[in-house]
Amino acid sequence: MKTGTKSLLFGGHQFLLHPFCVGLAWVGLYRRFPNPKEAICILIHDWGYWGKPNIDGPEGEDHPKWAAAWAS
16 A cells, blocks of 8 residues: 555544644634535545655645546
């Protein structure tokens, strides 16, 4: 299993816990809940790590491009 996938399943970018924490930070920072598009972006912003061999190298740095393309 590649590092990016492990991070999404078990690590710091865990697909359920990380978006929840980002959502809490959003509410704390902006004092409002995210609108539906912002909520989708919060949910999927790290899903681009899936299948990546690393999270800090050139492949991992491109992880937001998948979510940006999908959200637009």
